[in-house]
Amino acid sequence: MKIDGYSLLATVDCAEKPSAIEKALRTEGYTFGLGTLDNETFLKNYLHGDALLDAHISGADLVGLCASMKIRLLNGNTQRTVETPRSAAGPDLRFLLLGGAGRAGDIEELALKIRPLPDKMLAATYIAHNLETAVETLRIRVQNFNPPAWVRLTLLDDDIQSDQARLSFGFEGSAKLCEGQFDDFCAACATGFTKTQAPAGCPDGSHNMAGAPPLFSDMSKTHKPEIQIGIMLSWECCAAFMREMKKRSAGIYIQQCVLSKAYHHAALLSLRIYSSGTRDWIENEAHEISELTKKDGGRVLELIDLTGERTNLKNIVPSDPLIERIRRVI
Amino acid sequence: MIINKSSLTEAQLAELRRIVGEGNVNTGSADRWALSRDMWPKTVMWTRHGQAPHLPDAVVLPSSTAEVSAILKWADVNRITVTPYGAGSGVSGGGVPLAGGIVVDVKRMNHLLKIDIENMCIDVEPGIYGERLERMLNAQGLTHGHFPSSIYCSSVGGYVAARSAGQASSRYGKMEDMLVGLEVVLPGGEIVETAALPSCTALPDLNQIFLGSEGTLGIITRIRMRVHTLSPEHRYLAYHFPGVKAGLDAMRRVMQAGLQPAVLRLYDEFDTIVAGTHGAPGPQEEATIIEQRSRYEIFVDDLSSFMKKSSIRPVLKHPGLLNSAIRRLPAKCLLVIVCEGDKTQAERESRLIADICSPLAMADLGEGPARYWEKHRYKISYKQSKIFDAGAWVDTMEVAIKWSEVEKLYQAVRRAVQNKVFIMAHFSHAYVDGCCIYFSFSRASSSQAAELSDYDDTWRTALRTIHENGGTITHHHGVGCNKAPFIPDEYGVLKELYVKIKKELDPHAIMNPGKLMPDTIDAKELRP
Numbered sequence: 001m002k003i004d005g006y007s008l009l010a011t012v013d014c015a016e017k018p019s020a021i022e023k024a025l026r027t028e029g030y031t032f033g034l035g036t037l038d039n040e041t042f043l044k045n046y047l048h049g050d051a052l053l054d055a056h057i058s059g060a061d062l063v064g065l066c067a068s069m070k071i072r073l074l075n076g077n078t079q080r081t082v083e084t085p086r087s088a089a090g091p092d093l094r095f096l097l098l099g100g101a102g103r104a105g106d107i108e109e110l111a112l113k114i115r116p117l118p119d120k121m122l123a124a125t126y127i128a129h130n131l132e133t134a135v136e137t138l139r140i141r142v143q144n145f146n147p148p149a150w151v152r153l154t155l156l157d158d159d160i161q162s163d164q165a166r167l168s169f170g171f172e173g174s175a176k177l178c179e180g181q182f183d184d185f186c187a188a189c190a191t192g193f194t195k196t197q198a199p200a201g202c203p204d205g206s207h208n209m210a211g212a213p214p215l216f217s218d219m220s221k222t223h224k225p226e227i228q229i230g231i232m233l234s235w236e237c238c239a240a241f242m243r244e245m246k247k248r249s250a251g252i253y254i255q256q257c258v259l260s261k262a263y264h265h266a267a268l269l270s271l272r273i274y275s276s277g278t279r280d281w282i283e284n285e286a287h288e289i290s291e292l293t294k295k296d297g298g299r300v301l302e303l304i305d306l307t308g309e310r311t312n313l314k315n316i317v318p319s320d321p322l323i324e325r326i327r328r329v330i
Numbered sequence: 331m332i333i334n335k336s337s338l339t340e341a342q343l344a345e346l347r348r349i350v351g352e353g354n355v356n357t358g359s360a361d362r363w364a365l366s367r368d369m370w371p372k373t374v375m376w377t378r379h380g381q382a383p384h385l386p387d388a389v390v391l392p393s394s395t396a397e398v399s400a401i402l403k404w405a406d407v408n409r410i411t412v413t414p415y416g417a418g419s420g421v422s423g424g425g426v427p428l429a430g431g432i433v434v435d436v437k438r439m440n441h442l443l444k445i446d447i448e449n450m451c452i453d454v455e456p457g458i459y460g461e462r463l464e465r466m467l468n469a470q471g472l473t474h475g476h477f478p479s480s481i482y483c484s485s486v487g488g489y490v491a492a493r494s495a496g497q498a499s500s501r502y503g504k505m506e507d508m509l510v511g512l513e514v515v516l517p518g519g520e521i522v523e524t525a526a527l528p529s530c531t532a533l534p535d536l537n538q539i540f541l542g543s544e545g546t547l548g549i550i551t552r553i554r555m556r557v558h559t560l561s562p563e564h565r566y567l568a569y570h571f572p573g574v575k576a577g578l579d580a581m582r583r584v585m586q587a588g589l590q591p592a593v594l595r596l597y598d599e600f601d602t603i604v605a606g607t608h609g610a611p612g613p614q615e616e617a618t619i620i621e622q623r624s625r626y627e628i629f630v631d632d633l634s635s636f637m638k639k640s641s642i643r644p645v646l647k648h649p650g651l652l653n654s655a656i657r658r659l660p661a662k663c664l665l666v667i668v669c670e671g672d673k674t675q676a677e678r679e680s681r682l683i684a685d686i687c688s689p690l691a692m693a694d695l696g697e698g699p700a701r702y703w704e705k706h707r708y709k710i711s712y713k714q715s716k717i718f719d720a721g722a723w724v725d726t727m728e729v730a731i732k733w734s735e736v737e738k739l740y741q742a743v744r745r746a747v748q749n750k751v752f753i754m755a756h757f758s759h760a761y762v763d764g765c766c767i768y769f770s771f772s773r774a775s776s777s778q779a780a781e782l783s784d785y786d787d788t789w790r791t792a793l794r795t796i797h798e799n800g801g802t803i804t805h806h807h808g809v810g811c812n813k814a815p816f817i818p819d820e821y822g823v824l825k826e827l828y829v830k831i832k833k834e835l836d837p838h839a840i841m842n843p844g845k846l847m848p849d850t851i852d853a854k855e856l857r858p
Contacts, residue, residue, distance in 0.1 A: 093828060
């Protein structure tokens with residue numbers, strides 16, 4: 001790994017695992033700030049596949065952290081793209097190689113944007129009196145340049161009638177900035193929320209640099225994890241969709257639904273479905289959730305079969321006809 | 331200037347009129363000449379030389395996506411080349427119809443279609459001008475946050491087509507950050523929409539393929555982009571730094587601390603004098619600073635004042651001498667900073683920036699220079715014609731590179747062209763990992779023929795130097811035909827991917843030929 005501490009860039013081998021890269025960066029006093037769901041997956045798989053990376057820093061994702069690439073095309077030609085923060089030299093063709101499952105070429109190296117290990121990490125959990133308040137507060141903070149480094153928003157699941165929601169968030173960075181941004185966010189939660197004393201993040205910050213907790217609590221001892229779905233929705237649909245998910249699962253199956261990433265105009269919901277008995281209905285449920293997403297103008301970004309046995313999950317992640325057309329020719 | 335008759339047949343023109351209406355197909359000399367050029371300085375030279383080498387056969391003004399679709403279907407069937415045209419403010423020749431054909435001017439498609447307050451997005455048509463859109467949004471307490479110096483004469487479609495950046499990009503981002511989704515008409519007339527939701531997976535992002543495509547893959551007919559609440563508070567700061575290196579270091583530290591000032595602009599020594607330190611400091615401090623000025627500084631002040639007058643031409647005939655004089659200036663570079671947001675955010679940000687800048691700066695200039703800059707922020711786009719009037723030519727070049735190479739690239743480009751043009755620069759559009767260098771250069775050539783060859787020679791030398799030093803040849807002006815010959819070097823083997831997409835989407839190569847990449851027509855041959 002080559003680190004340019006002045007430009008905050010690290011050139012990394014895509015055959016490495018993100019967890020190994022992060023570990024090596026930390027020994028040098030840096031981080032790339034992304035957690036992964038799976039410590040065994042190679043960086044290349046994230047770049048070539050459709051897998052979501054977990055907690056993030058201020059809306060960044062792996063694609064956004066990629067400053068340049070070394071690419072090997074199928075004919076063997078290699079190319080390192082210009083290492084520049086931005087360019088107006090035509091379309092950004094790197095985006096054709098990402099997610100292409102290696103069909104257009106192989107991404108061998110990345111210049112990854114990194115950051116110094118933060119001086120400070122702060123996290124809090126609030127209980128919102130209703131879901132709309134929580135979604136609205138989060139939306140407004142993000143749209144007003146106050147995005148947390150990570151966020152977890154869920155409906156409380158202990159009571160089917162309850163509309164209360166748990167909002168956990170964390171900030172990180174230089175001490176003064178982190179404290180200021182954290183205070184701003186907490187001030188926005190002064191009305192309509194009750195602050196809890198529960199620890200919000202991972203105490204040892206091991207899951208990712210910002211100390212975000214895992215997306216889902218571990219229920220695998222009592223229930224079988226079946227599928228996981230990532231859904232992007234515009235803000236106005238989030239609360240109703242989350243409530244609908246809770247209603248659908250009530251008394252029938254176990255579902256965790258977490259608003260886990262917040263963008264200017266949309267949010268990502270991560271769903272995990274567990275079963276405790278018969279599992280025949282799971283595939284139908286996935287298709288129905290996909291249809292509901294479509295109806296709300298949303299986008300299913302990811303579907304992971306956690307059993308590795310299912311065969312009827314195609315078309316749940318819809319493909320764009322134009323992307324397919326372009327993929328065919330490159 | 332002799333302008334030939336349109337080569338389109340009466341039947342072809344009749345079909346176009348049927349699509350867009352009788353009055354919206356122009357074949358008159360004035361219209362065809364006006365839309366045969368944009369603000370690329372070479373097109374200004376052509377005009378001043380009485381030339382119009384790339385006239386379109388007709389200018390067509392659609393008013394809807396359906397009309398654009400019908401036009402492109404017609405053009406594809408008839409193998410007529412199409413040059414999309416917005417406000418015509420491009421400075422790289424992207425709007426020049428190199429192969430004739432029709433110019434599709436989208437100025438009638440200039441509506442703000444929808445404001446989505448909850449998702450803080452708007453839908454607009456491509457022909458709406460940036461300044462008009464900003465006024466419409468301001469009336470609703472909103473801003474689009476995109477403030478190019480051409481804002482009065484540039485359109486949103488152009489911003490997307492050329493990956494534009496505005497003066498407040500450190501806070502609001504570049505066009506690729508602002509864009510949410512697009513409607514595009516492909517050659518042949520098919521209408522496609524890109525996903526208007528973020529993809530945090532590594533799925534290919536179609537927005538990134540149409541952004542910067544400069545009309546070579548289709549015509550953008552609808553844009554969904556972010557908007558923001560108008561900032562209630564602004565804070566202004568300005569400093570003098572002992573040279574470019576120290577100023578760049580301050581900029582880098584600000585961005586890498588996670589701060590997002592709306593404006594962060596560093597001027598090199600001569601550009602500092604041109605930008606001025608108006609408004610600050612107070613009278614007593616001003617007197618001290620004047621006393622401290624060296625003979626060279628006074629000389630350059632006088633020179634810049636001299637250049638602003640009519641006798642510019644003799645001075646610019648000897649760029650090497652002028653650059654040499656500038657190099658001997660005492661190092662003093664102006665950094666202007668504007669922070670905005672709510673009161674808490676703006677105050678906190680300006681305080682943290684002051685903590686970073688104060689120990690590195692040679693003087694704290696207070697608010698004045700940044701306020702002055704803001705007041706005059708759009709004037710620069712209208713100064714070029716005065717230099718042309720004075721018998722010289724002028725152009726700008728915006729490149730970008732990572733922080734560790736910025737100063738090296740700045741010096742390399744200056745060295746490479748120092749005997750060809752008078753050159754100065756400022757540094758803006760800062761990011762965590764690098765920034766943009768914005769060069770301005772000028773020369774008075776000995777003849778009209780020499781003007782064109784000096785111009786090409788300067789660009790060739792500069793662009794080659796940029797690639798040799800690892801930078802990108804354009805940060806936000808785009809490629810057009812000016813930089814097209816250098817794009818194969820920039821893309822390397824990735825050029826193959828673009829050519830494959832181009833052939834798939836535009837099999838008859840009707841869309842803006844010769845632009846971006848000399849893929850269908852050799853742009854070198856087309857350049858007069």
